[in-house]
Amino acid sequence: MADNGMLMNFSIGEDSLGTKSVFKGGRWKDRLLAKKSLQRRKDKKIRDEPPTGSNAVPTKLRETVSNDDVSRPAKRQKLDGAHPRSKDTTIKPKEVVSSLFTYNPKAKPSAAAQTQTEDAPALKPSNAPLPASASPFTSLGLSPFLSTHLTQNLSLTAPTAIQKAAITQLLKEDSDAFIQAETGSGKTLAYLLPILQRILALSKPSSETPVNGADKAGKLDRTSGLFALILAPTRELTHQISAVLTRLLRPLPWLVAGTVTGGATKNHEKSRIRKGISILVATPGRLADHLENTEVLDVSSVRWLVLDEGDRLMELGFEEEIKGIVKKLEERQGKKRMGRLNVVGLPERRTTVLCSATMKMGVQKLGEISLKDAVHIKADTETSMSPTTNQDAAEQKPQGKETAFLAPAQLKQSYIVVPPKQRLVTLAALLKRTFARKVSVMKAIVFLSCADSVDFHFQVFARKEVLPPKETTPSDQNSKSYQRTRKPEKQDTSPPKEESAAEPNPTKRKLDLPTISPTPTLSSASNPSLMIHKLHGSLEQKLRTATLQSFTRSIDPSILLCTDVASRGLDLPNIDLVIEYDPPFSSDDHLHRVGRTARAGKEGRACCFLMPGPEEGYISILKSCAGGELGWVKGEDAENVLKKGFENQITHNTTKDNKDVLTIQEGKWDDRATDWQLDVERWVIDDKRAGELARKAFTSHVRAYATHVVAERGIFDVKGLHLGHLAKAFALRERPGHMGRGNGNANTNGRRHQGERRRVSEGEANRNDGKAQRGDDDRLGAGGDEGQDAARKMRKKMREQAAAGASEFNIG
Numbered sequence: 001m002a003d004n005g006m007l008m009n010f011s012i013g014e015d016s017l018g019t020k021s022v023f024k025g026g027r028w029k030d031r032l033l034a035k036k037s038l039q040r041r042k043d044k045k046i047r048d049e050p051p052t053g054s055n056a057v058p059t060k061l062r063e064t065v066s067n068d069d070v071s072r073p074a075k076r077q078k079l080d081g082a083h084p085r086s087k088d089t090t091i092k093p094k095e096v097v098s099s100l101f102t103y104n105p106k107a108k109p110s111a112a113a114q115t116q117t118e119d120a121p122a123l124k125p126s127n128a129p130l131p132a133s134a135s136p137f138t139s140l141g142l143s144p145f146l147s148t149h150l151t152q153n154l155s156l157t158a159p160t161a162i163q164k165a166a167i168t169q170l171l172k173e174d175s176d177a178f179i180q181a182e183t184g185s186g187k188t189l190a191y192l193l194p195i196l197q198r199i200l201a202l203s204k205p206s207s208e209t210p211v212n213g214a215d216k217a218g219k220l221d222r223t224s225g226l227f228a229l230i231l232a233p234t235r236e237l238t239h240q241i242s243a244v245l246t247r248l249l250r251p252l253p254w255l256v257a258g259t260v261t262g263g264a265t266k267n268h269e270k271s272r273i274r275k276g277i278s279i280l281v282a283t284p285g286r287l288a289d290h291l292e293n294t295e296v297l298d299v300s301s302v303r304w305l306v307l308d309e310g311d312r313l314m315e316l317g318f319e320e321e322i323k324g325i326v327k328k329l330e331e332r333q334g335k336k337r338m339g340r341l342n343v344v345g346l347p348e349r350r351t352t353v354l355c356s357a358t359m360k361m362g363v364q365k366l367g368e369i370s371l372k373d374a375v376h377i378k379a380d381t382e383t384s385m386s387p388t389t390n391q392d393a394a395e396q397k398p399q400g401k402e403t404a405f406l407a408p409a410q411l412k413q414s415y416i417v418v419p420p421k422q423r424l425v426t427l428a429a430l431l432k433r434t435f436a437r438k439v440s441v442m443k444a445i446v447f448l449s450c451a452d453s454v455d456f457h458f459q460v461f462a463r464k465e466v467l468p469p470k471e472t473t474p475s476d477q478n479s480k481s482y483q484r485t486r487k488p489e490k491q492d493t494s495p496p497k498e499e500s501a502a503e504p505n506p507t508k509r510k511l512d513l514p515t516i517s518p519t520p521t522l523s524s525a526s527n528p529s530l531m532i533h534k535l536h537g538s539l540e541q542k543l544r545t546a547t548l549q550s551f552t553r554s555i556d557p558s559i560l561l562c563t564d565v566a567s568r569g570l571d572l573p574n575i576d577l578v579i580e581y582d583p584p585f586s587s588d589d590h591l592h593r594v595g596r597t598a599r600a601g602k603e604g605r606a607c608c609f610l611m612p613g614p615e616e617g618y619i620s621i622l623k624s625c626a627g628g629e630l631g632w633v634k635g636e637d638a639e640n641v642l643k644k645g646f647e648n649q650i651t652h653n654t655t656k657d658n659k660d661v662l663t664i665q666e667g668k669w670d671d672r673a674t675d676w677q678l679d680v681e682r683w684v685i686d687d688k689r690a691g692e693l694a695r696k697a698f699t700s701h702v703r704a705y706a707t708h709v710v711a712e713r714g715i716f717d718v719k720g721l722h723l724g725h726l727a728k729a730f731a732l733r734e735r736p737g738h739m740g741r742g743n744g745n746a747n748t749n750g751r752r753h754q755g756e757r758r759r760v761s762e763g764e765a766n767r768n769d770g771k772a773q774r775g776d777d778d779r780l781g782a783g784g785d786e787g788q789d790a791a792r793k794m795r796k797k798m799r800e801q802a803a804a805g806a807s808e809f810n811i812g
């Protein structure tokens, strides 16, 4: 029965859609139905009226209709053609745009309550070098020559706490060791220095005698044998360790370091191995390959094996390779090669050192494979809290927490709860605000969930804004304009040299690379040459290396957009801010990501984006990673960030004579934010490639979202995502049509590449996915569980690839 008919049988008090409606007569059931029908009409009327007050749609959008009401399913809109149900294709559909500022879910009051309003002082650094007077390098057993080299040539005056502990232990005994220390605490030198000291002492009965270039240690040279093997999970990390080693070996030219990694030419590696290498840094896949196929690789004299970033080695599925390498080392140890120098003083047994900042199941398993009676070396937190007194240190130490699992104490962490529709514009605002002043932040890293998302956001920030003509006119009375001539950039695509080679030229920028661009939209008057870089595992290795090198060496303020490819072990200088735009896939990943800043006692900031709802549960994990109540974790007000970022609008235009014109307009922040968002949305609609990028990024992001570790999947529940709202964060006015249809093709996930993938923990497969949320078909998983199906397939695929030992970095 139609509701309209029902209403006619009742007498209704006051106006039919007024607030005081009284139903009289008829059965109670009919009265109830009529009441409900009236309520629906009222709701419809409210929706159709332009809202007023704080929730008003900005003026420019009032003629448009919102389809993103949280409380009801969004209707599918066809943007690039006629209305789906309309047979008349000549009728242009009305543009459907939802406002950034309406129908947004709000942060829970409990999350707001956790927001600190005042800036608490950060704790004293936990990974800084110790006071030089208390612990000089010589006091640890390093030779005066090495100590002098560290101080004079590498500007390292004293060890960090983990270096002190590791160097003392590894020089004292030949037992295996597990080195565990927080990010940025100097683990690389903690294992390299004792190995170097021991190699220098080989063939020299008295290690007391200083070694120098003129009187080299015994008869050792590069043909004496390979003494140490260092395994690292990624090519980038391998090259980084090799660069540190090369600097250490500079005054010891008779010792030679080398690398073997996937992606490099095997024949070149073979010829270097043939010439002789004293210390080899390798990725497991390529080393296993050489052990199998390269006759000249003699590992019989290897006495030190280091497994750096142990947890990552396991995550990337290198278990089998490592088992094979350990087996080969054991088989070949002791077998003397004809013609080899018999190195006096070579230890009888091999020492294996496992390094990790975090202690996962995988690390324990790796320990079982590789270590025998290992000593667990940890930083003495009481001495690591330099330069505080012991009493301060004791007060700082979080009760019942392993400090090695924590972020550096001096790191200032924040979180920002942003509704999905405002995510993109808030990220832009945060970056604008961050780089508003030249001196404030030199470099920032933004972590995203997948390669496609990195590609999309890179393009968003690399493009020039096209604002409405009135507002871009420099003659506007609120506008100030600046002019600067763009310098022609010199092309340089040559492969990067190791640090030992010529000194870097920091002014050289590789603008011709597709991974580096100026970012006009984020630049400011005082910071006009802001650069943006992108890095992910689907890029060609050469491009990755060149991009990373350019970002590292740039003296201009720069932003790096990346996946977790850059989260482990990389020591990038001057990183002031880490933004986790997409939350990490596990709390361990969070520690590694934020560990790219606040290194070796330096200051650093990190900010994690969360969405209102279950994601707010992550705040307590952020706090516990920061050391509980003692840690520095502050909530940022999302609206404040938007206000600060969009107070002034800066636009760049290029004149015919190749001059950049910088225009600053002052005005209302919410209008500016809306203009900015609409501009990106128009670009996505008008430019076919951009549209494709946005849709791929969105799809891949949602699929990647399904791969959070099982323990945190209640917080990051893919079924709870409001896809319609989230689409706006990818400048899409509706979610892509195929989402949630269960095509389940994990390969189209847009390259959240094997190496970036989470190894699925045991029991994950048995996860009870629960029931799909009904009543809101904009949520993945509603209507037939296709979303769950896609997520399940994605996880299965990842398991297969991890088991196959594939890695984005190392297979070559």
Ligand SMILES: Nc1ncnc2c1ncn2[C@@H]1O[C@H](COP(=O)(O)OP(=O)(O)OP(=O)(O)O)[C@@H](O)[C@H]1O
Binding pocket: 129, 156, 157, 158, 159, 160, 163, 181, 182, 183, 184, 185, 186, 187, 188, 189, 357, 568, 569, 570, 571, 595, 596, 599, 600
């Ligand atoms: N004794 C020291 N004094 C000053 N700086 C140091 C010292 N030892 C190492 N560093 C610097 O600290 C930074 C971090 O070192 P390293 O990369 O070895 O840290 P890490 O513990 O391996 O970090 P991660 O866990 O992130 O891989 C490097 O820039 C290094 O040069």
